Every structure is written in structure tokens, then in C-alpha cells.
Amino acid sequence: MGVLCFQVRPSQAIIVAKREAAKKKNQETPDCCYVRDIYQTAIDSGKMIRGSTGVVYERSMAEHRCLWDESYPECPERFTRVLERCQELGLIDRCKFIEPRFARIDEILLKHSVEHVNLLKATDGCENIERLESMSSKYDSIYIHPSTYKLSLLSAGSTMNLVESICRGEIQNGMAIIRPPGHHAMKSEYCGYCFFNNVAIASEKMLSEGLAKKILIVDWDVHHGQATQQMFYDDPRVVYFSIHRYQNGAFWPNLRESDYHYIGAGAGIGHNFNIPLNKTGMTNADYLAIFQQVLLPMAYEYQPDLVIISAGYDAALGCPEGEMEITPAFYSHLLAPLLGLATGKVAVILEGGYCLESLSESAALTLRGLLGDPCPNVCPLVPPSHSITTTILNIIYTHKPFWSCYQYQDTYNLTSAPGNDEIRHLPQVIYEGDQSKPEFYETRNCYPVQSEIRLNEIHNRLVSLRQTTILARAPHRVCLVYDLRMLKHLNYTEDSHPETPKRISEIFLKHEEYGLLERCHILEGRAATEEELALVHTREHILAIQKTAESKPSELMKQGRDLDSVFLHKETWTSASIAAGSLLQVVDSVLNGESQSGVAVVRPPGHHAGEEGACGFCIFNNISVAAKYATEFHGLKRVLIVDWDIHHGNGTQSILEEDPKILYISIHRYDNGAFFPASKEANYDVVGSGKGKGYTVNIPWNRRKMGDAEYLAAFQQVVLPIAYQFNPELVLVSAGFDACVGDPLGHYTVSPEAFGLFTHWLSPLANGRIILALEGGYNVNSISYAMTMCTKALFNDPLPPLRSTTPPCSSAITSIKNVLKTQRLYWPNLVFQVALPKENVIPEVSTPGFERKIAEEQFKTEKDQIHDLGGKIEKMGLDSPRGCPNESGNSEKKKYERAFNTWRKWRKWRKWRKWRKWRK
Structure with a gap:
């Protein structure tokens, strides 16, 4: 068959529209591009209350x-x-x-x-x-x-x-x-x-x-x-x-x-x-x-x-x-x-x-x-x-x-032999039900x-x-501590040093901009006592930092050069002791029932500081002091520390590695031991020692670019399952934001809003008693938005959806699998590291309700046929096939026999209905 073609002339309106579109296109700059602010989602969420x-x-x-x-x-x-x-x-x-x-x-x-x-x-x-x-x-x-x-x-x-x-x-x-x-x-x-x-x-x-x-x-x-x-x-x-x-x-x-x-x-x-x-x-x-x-x-x-x-x-x-x-x-x-x-x-x-x-x-x-x-x-x-x-x-x-x-289960071929320590699972479909339907259903005592x-x-x-079940609510949803005296800790020789006072002042201003300060219960800062610092540090270390208040700048610079990535100032003692003490103020407010949760905007940070010395911008280990303070002075039996600073909290781990009352979980950049603090103790196979064995969980990243997808996976697969199994009475977060997008040291791309989501996920634990203490993070814009998002999460403000839809990278999946394989020896809920078959072993299925629909249609058709034939037989007055006329031969007799059988079915249907079995 031929095809008829008609040449249709476009209308004048279409011609004009095309001409205007072409003109507009020619006026556009050929290299025009649109740039989205990396903080745009966090900016937009400011009004989301x-x-x-x-x-x-x-x-x-x-x-x-x-x-x-x-x-x-x-x-x-x-x-x-x-x-x-x-x-x-x-x-x-x-x-x-x-x-x-x-x-x-x-x-x-x-x-x-x-x-x-x-x-x-x-x-x-x-x-x-x-x-x-x-x-x-x-x-x-x-x-x-x-x-x-x-x-x-x-x-x-x-x-x-x-x-x-x-x-x-x-x-x-x-x-x-x-x-x-x-x-x-x-x-x-x-x-x-x-x-x-x-x-x-x-x-x-x-x-x-x-x-x-x-x-x-x-x-x-x-x-x-x-x-x-x-x-x-x-x-x-x-x-x-x-x-x-x-x-x-x-x-x-x-x-x-x-x-x-x-x-x-x-x-x-x-x-x-x-x-x-x-x-x-x-x-x-x-x-x-x-x-x-x-x-x-x-x-x-x-x-x-x-x-x-x-x-x-x-x-x-x-x-x-x-x-x-x-x-x-x-x-x-x-x-x-x-x-x-x-x-x-x-x-x-x-x-x-x-x-x-x-x-x-x-x-x-x-x-x-x-x-x-x-x-x-x-x-x-x-x-x-x-x-x-x-x-x-x-x-x-x-x-x-x-x-x-x-993506966290290995795969296997059905024809291959299992490995030595391989656990396999073969999915099966088992049905032991009965899909037949009665004519009438019970209406009483059923x-x-x-x-x-x-x-x-x-x-x-x-x-x-x-x-x-404790249903009490604290008078204050969130408490916050910030003290100007922590701004005095400065680097004498390097004005551009990343650990700058602006880190906390900008966070405080961002909280004010978002209207959070008026919603928070503001606490006064205080200095930690020597007794409190001695919960985790030696007297020698405490005394050495005390002496910095009387040292000359030249002496401080010399003393700082002997330490690993640390600068000292004559106000270091004051700032560091107030950082630790202010965090304890938040701990008291939460554990005494005055506040539900808390935020400590403090510096210098703490999680690198060891028992005997300062390290990595950290003077006293604020989070370890707070954890020990909670167990020793408030009598808690289970404290969880989640450390999401991009650097491994080597000081926190070493201080607490034998303590079964404190679970330490760290997510950090590792690069196979090449990233600061460059210690093998940050790898996944380090789990604590002595009575604390199993209470250290390291999630090391070995790739230069990690973002929301990788951190979400770490929380879903490792952090939350173990945290719920531990059932803490208090959650402390070493809230470093140097994994946040734009950080000059971390180079990762975690969004500010993702940190808010992590906070939200941890909040159901410990009856909502969760405290965030600032650690690292050296892009003041990034850390300001990130910590602000965390505080908003504590207030249950709506969280913006994460923009990233990419799956976790293969390196992150490997790391998570290694952690799960190591930690399943200590946490019995980590039982899903099982290999699944590569082949399809599941039978095909039909659409739900399809069998019912077909059965109903077939039944209706048969019912109508039975009604028609039954009516004809009744009119003929037939009682049995013997009454059928047989003069016309066997064919006529068989016809009436078939009619009689249909009549019998109809009589049976009138007495009771039964749905046909659904086809498998």
C-alpha cells in the first residue's frame, strides 16, 4: 500500500515563534553556565522551622x-x-x-x-x-x-x-x-x-x-x-x-x-x-x-x-x-x-x-x-x-x-565450591497456604x-x-555553650593557621542568624578543674599546659615545635581548660534533666590529645573528659562516642581502649595509613584491648573523595546497628566538620545537611540525651553551616533532602565489609554478611490480584452458562439421562447427558459456592 504525503504549510504564528526563538538563542552567551552555591541547601533550610x-x-x-x-x-x-x-x-x-x-x-x-x-x-x-x-x-x-x-x-x-x-x-x-x-x-x-x-x-x-x-x-x-x-x-x-x-x-x-x-x-x-x-x-x-x-x-x-x-x-x-x-x-x-x-x-x-x-x-x-x-x-x-x-x-x-x-553481601555462582570462611544463602519460595475461598464466611466467633x-x-x-518507660521531657530542648575566652588561643607566628578563633565565632554568629540562640538555653562556660582533667590526662601534662600561661612567646614556640602539629599561646591554658569545662557544663545540664540535648561550641579541639600530651591542634581531650565525667560522677554505665571528624581520634581511642563502659566509633580518612595521624591503630582491625575489646570501632576510608553516600552507608550499616545494640545512656559526638565540602584539609564532599541527618539518626538513642562538641573543620563557612544544621536537627526542624543520589564508591563498600567482618565477633546483630547467588533462582510471578480477577471472570462465565442450560433442562422436565429421548441415536443421547451433568453442577452451585483454586 502506498503512503500519501501532504505538504502542510506552517501557520504564521508558528513561523513567528520560531523566528523569535532563534533570535533569542543567538543572543545567548555560548559559554553560559549556572553555578550552584555548595551551601545553597543549608541556606534555604534556614527558614525551615x-x-x-x-x-x-x-x-x-x-x-x-x-x-x-x-x-x-x-x-x-x-x-x-x-x-x-x-x-x-x-x-x-x-x-x-x-x-x-x-x-x-x-x-x-x-x-x-x-x-x-x-x-x-x-x-x-x-x-x-x-x-x-x-x-x-x-x-x-x-x-x-x-x-x-x-x-x-x-x-x-x-x-x-x-x-x-x-x-x-x-x-x-x-x-x-x-x-x-x-x-x-x-x-x-x-x-x-x-x-x-x-x-x-x-x-x-x-x-x-x-x-x-x-x-x-x-x-x-x-x-x-x-x-x-x-x-x-x-x-x-x-x-x-x-x-x-x-x-x-x-x-x-x-x-x-x-x-x-x-x-x-x-x-x-x-x-x-x-x-x-x-x-x-x-x-x-x-x-x-x-x-x-x-x-x-x-x-x-x-x-x-x-x-x-x-x-x-x-x-x-x-x-x-x-x-x-x-x-x-x-x-x-x-x-x-x-x-x-x-x-x-x-x-x-x-x-x-x-x-x-x-x-x-x-x-x-x-x-x-x-x-x-x-x-x-x-x-x-x-x-x-x-x-x-x-x-x-x-x-x-x-x-x-x-x-x-x-551492596554489602558477596555473591557466588551456584556451580562453584564455597570458600573456607564463606557463608552462603540460597533464597527459596515456600508456600504452605490455601487460597481457596468459601461461598460464605463466618461472621461470629471467627x-x-x-x-x-x-x-x-x-x-x-x-x-x-x-x-x-521514661516519658519525662526536659524543660529545655537544646542547651548551648560558648565562651569568648576561648578566642584568645592564637598562633603567634602564623596568622593563616587553620585552627583560628573564627571557627567558633562564625558558628555562633550563624546560630544567631538562623534564630537558634533565642531557642537555645544558653549556658555559661567554666574552666575544668585539675581533678576533672586528671580523669584522662597525667598530672605532668596538665602542669605543662598550666605553665604556658607564664611562658614567653619564644619559649612557647620552642615547646610547640616539640609537639605534633600543636601551637601554644600564653592563653592556651585558659582556653583549653574552658573548652573542657564548658563541655562538662553541657553534660551536667543534660544528665541533670535541665536540657534534652546540647551543643558545645568550643576550641581548641580535643580528640587527638593523648593521656600524656597534646597533638593535632588539641590540648585536652574534651570528649574523653566528658565521657569519663559521665561515668565517674553521674554513674552512667554506657556512653557512646561517635567521632565523625575526618581525622582519626587517636587520643580518644588510646585513652578509652580498655574501658567497656564507653563505646568509641570513628569514621575517618585513612588512606591506608598515609593520612594524619598516620597510625595503623586507625585501621578496621583495631577493636580495643582488655575489657574494652570490641568497644572500639574504626571505619577507615581509603579514597581521597568521600561524600554523603559513603557516610550514609557507614551509619546505616555499622554505626546505628552497633549503637542500638550497645543501648547507650548518653551519646557524645566528636563533631569535627573537616569532612564537609570545601574543607582545605579534608578534601571530602559531605554536605552540611548530611551532618544534620546524622544527628537526627542518633537522637532516638539514650532517651534523646545527645551532646555535640566541636572538634575540627577549617573552612569557617562549612563548619558554620554544618553545626547549625546539627542544632536544627536537635530541635526537630525539617531536614532538607540530600541532593546526592550516587551510590557509595567501591572503596567505601570494601571498607564497610571489612568493618562488619571484624566487628561481628563482638556484636551479634551483624549477621548479614552472607553471600547471595549471582543467578536468578526465583520463579516468575503474576500481578497480585490477577489470579483473583481471572478466576472471577471464568467463574462468572461458567455460572451464566450453567444458568442458561439449567433453565432449559428445567423446562424439559428432565430428572435423569435415562429420560432423555434416544430415538435419534447416540449423538442426541450424549448431548442430553452433557446437559444433565451441567445441570448437576448448577444444582451443586446453588447449594454452595466455592472459588476455583488460583493458578500458581
């Missing part, structure tokens, strides 16, 4: 209840008890109330069919209990009340109002205390106490209205939110992450699609995460491992602009449906790192939870976390279970092709019931946990 926390609820939601079974677990008390506990803790009054509203039908239709809506609408106000129960029996785990339709609209509408308020910046974050729940409600089927999918509808509305472009849905309800998964399975705009009890398909809803290898389809492949829990009794440690190994690395790579949590609390201790062991206080620890995403835009939407005591406490402590209160201390963590370790490795294996953050003995045991445990 924490907003209010919203809460939405409507007391009429208590009307929805089961009229024929008073013991039904999805009861009004789930709603009222949560509200009561939040009010007891004074949380509701601290929130901004968001008006509830009914969803419009067009909004519901974003994710549900017209028939789905109309069928429920037909029950509105119906008082016929028998009819309501009969209709409920057609759906899995459903009861319908005369108010169900309106309250389902109210739940969905209230969820949308809350989420929209967050997206529009009217509130910072918020919680929807609503019912009925929603995450099991499918497009055209009610399921699992759910009628309209609140979270899915709200997500779709935000996307369609341009209020969000990328959404992360975290579903920690113990039941798989299969409906939410189905609705976004091929949508790359949404990552759906579900942690749910599965038991290889034996637990409700018994779906194959709830397993780990269902990872999304089409454009959304890799965007669906199922974390199937294949045993009961999962603990805080199991959930923490899921977050640290799977969720957080992916989430910070994905960088969503909205986070929605389907917050079911049926994994909480005591719930008869979940049978898990998550303590109520731990939910705030799960929430905390998610608040660092999406500039803090996080919505928590109530789903399930059926132990009223643990449900109400868990939900209340989640709302408390949204309000920015410190995370309560939790019980010491046990190692992750073998079951969850297997699951996590399976998930990393299936998602590794789609995410650059999963839920687990606990014995009185078990109920008393649960109550006693929850009471004990409540009594030992």
Missing part, C-alpha cells in the same frame, strides 16, 4: 460495631481507648486539630469501583440485622453496621484532609485516629474490617493534584495490606513497604502475593517490598534489623516527598492476632528515622491492633514521637532471629538489581480468643513496661 503536629478524629466513629457479636475484635474501644490515652498524656492539646470530613464519591472512585461504593451505600441506615449479617458473610472478615457507609466516607475524607494539610505545609506531620481501617479494602471487594482504602485514596489524590510526586507507604500492620499493594503494584510513584506475619502463606490473608518475591511490575518493578514474618514472637530487634538493613537504605535512596504510615498495632505485645513481641515504646523508634525523610512530611494513619492496652499505648507513643518528644529507652536488644535474617537476605537478593544501596491466664500475663508485662 518545625511546624505543628496535626490530629484528626471524629467521636462518631465509635458507632461502627458488630450488632450480632459483642466480642468482635474490631470494636469501638479500639478508637476510644487510643483517644483516652493520648489525652491522659496531654498529647491532644499539643496538636493542631484537623477538621474531619466525608469523602466525596469522586474521591472514593479514585481507587474503588462504582459497584463497590453503591453496594455499601445501599446498607446506609439499614436496621435489618439479619440482612446486614447475610451481606457481611459474603466477604472475608467483615461486619456491616447501619453507620458503616458514612463512617467509611468519614475515615477516608479525614485521612485526605490530614495528608493534604501536611502536603500544603499547614502542619508538619500528623496522625489520623480513625476507623474503619482501610488497607485490606480492594477495588471491588470489602475485606479484613476494611471498606474504603484510606491510605491508597489519599495517596492517589495527592499524586493526581500534584501535591506529591513520590510517596513512601510504610505498612507495619501485622496483616499484609494486599489491597494497597494491588493498587500501586505497577506505579513507580509509590513505594509500598509492608511488614507482616506470613508463616509461608499459612497466616491470613493467605496470599502468595504477600511473599518477598512480589516486587512490583512494569514501571513499578522494584517498588514493592514485602517483609514476610514466618514465625511468631518477633521482637524489637527483628523489626529494627528490617528498618536498618532494608527500609532506611532504600528510603533515603528513593527520597520521597511524602511518607504515609499504615499504622496497625497488631504486632504489638499482647495482640491475639499478631502474636508478636514489639513493645509500645519501640514504635517511636521505628517512626523516628522516617521523620528525616520528605522534609518531615509524615502522616500516620491508624489501621489495626486488637489488644486495647498495647494498642492505645503504642498509638499514643507514636503521636508523642510526631510531636518531637524523645524516644523512650527500650529493653536491651536480643540478636535478630534466624527467621528474620533469612527473610532480609531474600529481600536484598530480589531488590538488589533495582537499588544501589544493597477470631482468636486468649485465656484468662494469658490475658493476665500480658497485662502484667504491659504494666511493667509502662512503669519503666
Whole structure:
């Protein structure tokens, strides 16, 4: 067939437009380029101050209840008890109330069919209990009340109002205390106490209205939110992450699609995460491992602009449906790192939870976390279970092709022999469920019931946990110390020396510029006593520094030349003792309960100073003095020091290497021993000595350029897992910023806002008792912005998203693997260094809900055929094939035999319905 071509002359308007575009292009400078300020994100974040926390609820939601079974677990008390506990803790009054509203039908239709809506609408106000129960029996785990339709609209509408308020910046974050729940409600089927999918509808509305472009849905309800998964399975705009009890398909809803290898389809492949829990009794440690190994690395790579949590609390201790062991206080620890995403835009939407005591406490402590209160201390963590370790490795294996953050497991060929110390894992898909569906579902006594003995045991445990959970808040969120006397320490001979007084004065001014000083509790500096300095230094060293106050400049210069990278001044003693003493002021303020956290803007720095002498610009080891002071004078048993200065804190390590009360973790540039302080003691295989063995953790970098991606990986893979296992009572940060972009000594590219994120991640530890003490950093702009971002993080101000999306470099991955291999001997939660196969060993899967859709269509077709044939047979009055006429021969007889068999099937169908088995 030929092709007809038509020559169309462009319109005059198009010709003019092209001419103007060409003219404009010719006027442009050919070498025109745009330069972005390396501090632009930090500059822009100056106005980002924490907003209010919203809460939405409507007391009429208590009307929805089961009229024929008073013991039904999805009861009004789930709603009222949560509200009561939040009010007891004074949380509701601290929130901004968001008006509830009914969803419009067009909004519901974003994710549900017209028939789905109309069928429920037909029950509105119906008082016929028998009819309501009969209709409920057609759906899995459903009861319908005369108010169900309106309250389902109210739940969905209230969820949308809350989420929209967050997206529009009217509130910072918020919680929807609503019912009925929603995450099991499918497009055209009610399921699992759910009628309209609140979270899915709200997500779709935000996307369609341009209020969000990328959404992360975290579903920690113990039941798989299969409906939410189905609705976004091929949508790359949404990552759906579900942690749910599965038991290889034996637990409700018994779906194959709830397993780990269902990872999304089409454009959304890799965007669906199922974390199937294949045993009961999962603990805080199991959930923490899921977050640290799977969720957080992916989430910070994905960088969503909205986070929605389907917050079911049926994994909480005591719930008869979940049978898990998550303590109520731990939910705030799960929430905390998610608040660092999406500039803090996080919505928590109530789903399930059926132990009223643990449900109400868990939900209340989640709302408390949204309000920015410190995370309560939790019980010491046990190692992750073998079951969850297997699951996590399976998930990393299936998602590794789609995410650059999963690079810390070696690989192997299936045909190769394992190495001597190689541990291998082979992912498997095991299904032990039953996907057949009955014609009618039970509507009464269809839920687990606990014995009185078990109920008393649960109550006693929850009471004990409540009594030992510290919910006190310090009067001051952040204290800050700064003393002008520390400016007097100068270099006599080198005006351009990098350790300059401007380092602290500019930080102080930047805090003032950002309005932080008026928000901080300002402390007066003081000099440390000789007794306090002697906690870590010899008397000889203290006396030598004291004498500098009476020495001549020539004597000081000679004395300084005998030291390693140190200058001395007649004010050195004053400045150095005030630096140490001022940090102790912050320690006292925090540990005495006056302040929640603290910032010490001090100099000279300290972490290179050893027991017997000064080193590397450092006179006294401020952070070691503070750690020892906390254990000796305040009686603490566990203090964590995180040192992110680009130089290894050789002084801190040597002073504390035998102390099991103090865990020292250092991330530093090493360059295979060539970078200052150029000591083999900074390598990953140095772990402490004596009783302190295992309490030194070195993360050495061996490449000249490291940035946000490498430091994020170090925190996610090493720092946070070990820190949580250690469970400190105080966190001290040797906050050097010479790894920050633009530093003349470090030459790394870590952004100022990344340091704020690190601070945010450490803040849930130790009941929020965290103190930052300035160490190095020699670009005054970089350190001013970086420390300011840290202080803002302590105030829970929104954190800007990190701009870097590049994966960690191979050198950093090698370093992290070496650290993990070394430290797993001392920290039992580091169990994920296992080799995974290179080959694909996972069977192909079909789209979730696809089998159900096909089965429904085939069943409908067969049902219609049976109805037609059955009607014909009834009209003919046939009772058996013997009554069929046979004069016309065998062909006619066979025709009626087939018709009779079809009739039998139809009679059977009328008596009971049974869905066909779903195809594998």
C-alpha cells in the first residue's frame, strides 16, 4: 500500500515563534553556565522551622460495631481507648486539630469501583440485622453496621484532609485516629474490617493534584495490606513497604502475593517490598534489623516527598492476632528515622491492633514521637532471629538489581565450591497456604480468643513496661555553650593557621542568624578543674599546659615545635581548660534533666590529645573528659562516642581502649595509613584491648573523595546497628566538620545537611540525651553551616533532602565489609554478611490480584452458562439421562447427558459456592 504525503504549510504564528526563538538563542552567551552555591541547601533550610503536629478524629466513629457479636475484635474501644490515652498524656492539646470530613464519591472512585461504593451505600441506615449479617458473610472478615457507609466516607475524607494539610505545609506531620481501617479494602471487594482504602485514596489524590510526586507507604500492620499493594503494584510513584506475619502463606490473608518475591511490575518493578514474618514472637530487634538493613537504605535512596504510615498495632505485645513481641515504646523508634525523610512530611494513619492496652499505648507513643518528644529507652536488644535474617537476605537478593544501596553481601555462582570462611544463602519460595475461598464466611466467633491466664500475663508485662518507660521531657530542648575566652588561643607566628578563633565565632554568629540562640538555653562556660582533667590526662601534662600561661612567646614556640602539629599561646591554658569545662557544663545540664540535648561550641579541639600530651591542634581531650565525667560522677554505665571528624581520634581511642563502659566509633580518612595521624591503630582491625575489646570501632576510608553516600552507608550499616545494640545512656559526638565540602584539609564532599541527618539518626538513642562538641573543620563557612544544621536537627526542624543520589564508591563498600567482618565477633546483630547467588533462582510471578480477577471472570462465565442450560433442562422436565429421548441415536443421547451433568453442577452451585483454586 502506498503512503500519501501532504505538504502542510506552517501557520504564521508558528513561523513567528520560531523566528523569535532563534533570535533569542543567538543572543545567548555560548559559554553560559549556572553555578550552584555548595551551601545553597543549608541556606534555604534556614527558614525551615518545625511546624505543628496535626490530629484528626471524629467521636462518631465509635458507632461502627458488630450488632450480632459483642466480642468482635474490631470494636469501638479500639478508637476510644487510643483517644483516652493520648489525652491522659496531654498529647491532644499539643496538636493542631484537623477538621474531619466525608469523602466525596469522586474521591472514593479514585481507587474503588462504582459497584463497590453503591453496594455499601445501599446498607446506609439499614436496621435489618439479619440482612446486614447475610451481606457481611459474603466477604472475608467483615461486619456491616447501619453507620458503616458514612463512617467509611468519614475515615477516608479525614485521612485526605490530614495528608493534604501536611502536603500544603499547614502542619508538619500528623496522625489520623480513625476507623474503619482501610488497607485490606480492594477495588471491588470489602475485606479484613476494611471498606474504603484510606491510605491508597489519599495517596492517589495527592499524586493526581500534584501535591506529591513520590510517596513512601510504610505498612507495619501485622496483616499484609494486599489491597494497597494491588493498587500501586505497577506505579513507580509509590513505594509500598509492608511488614507482616506470613508463616509461608499459612497466616491470613493467605496470599502468595504477600511473599518477598512480589516486587512490583512494569514501571513499578522494584517498588514493592514485602517483609514476610514466618514465625511468631518477633521482637524489637527483628523489626529494627528490617528498618536498618532494608527500609532506611532504600528510603533515603528513593527520597520521597511524602511518607504515609499504615499504622496497625497488631504486632504489638499482647495482640491475639499478631502474636508478636514489639513493645509500645519501640514504635517511636521505628517512626523516628522516617521523620528525616520528605522534609518531615509524615502522616500516620491508624489501621489495626486488637489488644486495647498495647494498642492505645503504642498509638499514643507514636503521636508523642510526631510531636518531637524523645524516644523512650527500650529493653536491651536480643540478636535478630534466624527467621528474620533469612527473610532480609531474600529481600536484598530480589531488590538488589533495582537499588544501589544493597551492596554489602558477596555473591557466588551456584556451580562453584564455597570458600573456607564463606557463608552462603540460597533464597527459596515456600508456600504452605490455601487460597481457596468459601461461598460464605463466618461472621461470629471467627477470631482468636486468649485465656484468662494469658490475658493476665500480658497485662502484667504491659504494666511493667509502662512503669519503666521514661516519658519525662526536659524543660529545655537544646542547651548551648560558648565562651569568648576561648578566642584568645592564637598562633603567634602564623596568622593563616587553620585552627583560628573564627571557627567558633562564625558558628555562633550563624546560630544567631538562623534564630537558634533565642531557642537555645544558653549556658555559661567554666574552666575544668585539675581533678576533672586528671580523669584522662597525667598530672605532668596538665602542669605543662598550666605553665604556658607564664611562658614567653619564644619559649612557647620552642615547646610547640616539640609537639605534633600543636601551637601554644600564653592563653592556651585558659582556653583549653574552658573548652573542657564548658563541655562538662553541657553534660551536667543534660544528665541533670535541665536540657534534652546540647551543643558545645568550643576550641581548641580535643580528640587527638593523648593521656600524656597534646597533638593535632588539641590540648585536652574534651570528649574523653566528658565521657569519663559521665561515668565517674553521674554513674552512667554506657556512653557512646561517635567521632565523625575526618581525622582519626587517636587520643580518644588510646585513652578509652580498655574501658567497656564507653563505646568509641570513628569514621575517618585513612588512606591506608598515609593520612594524619598516620597510625595503623586507625585501621578496621583495631577493636580495643582488655575489657574494652570490641568497644572500639574504626571505619577507615581509603579514597581521597568521600561524600554523603559513603557516610550514609557507614551509619546505616555499622554505626546505628552497633549503637542500638550497645543501648547507650548518653551519646557524645566528636563533631569535627573537616569532612564537609570545601574543607582545605579534608578534601571530602559531605554536605552540611548530611551532618544534620546524622544527628537526627542518633537522637532516638539514650532517651534523646545527645551532646555535640566541636572538634575540627577549617573552612569557617562549612563548619558554620554544618553545626547549625546539627542544632536544627536537635530541635526537630525539617531536614532538607540530600541532593546526592550516587551510590557509595567501591572503596567505601570494601571498607564497610571489612568493618562488619571484624566487628561481628563482638556484636551479634551483624549477621548479614552472607553471600547471595549471582543467578536468578526465583520463579516468575503474576500481578497480585490477577489470579483473583481471572478466576472471577471464568467463574462468572461458567455460572451464566450453567444458568442458561439449567433453565432449559428445567423446562424439559428432565430428572435423569435415562429420560432423555434416544430415538435419534447416540449423538442426541450424549448431548442430553452433557446437559444433565451441567445441570448437576448448577444444582451443586446453588447449594454452595466455592472459588476455583488460583493458578500458581
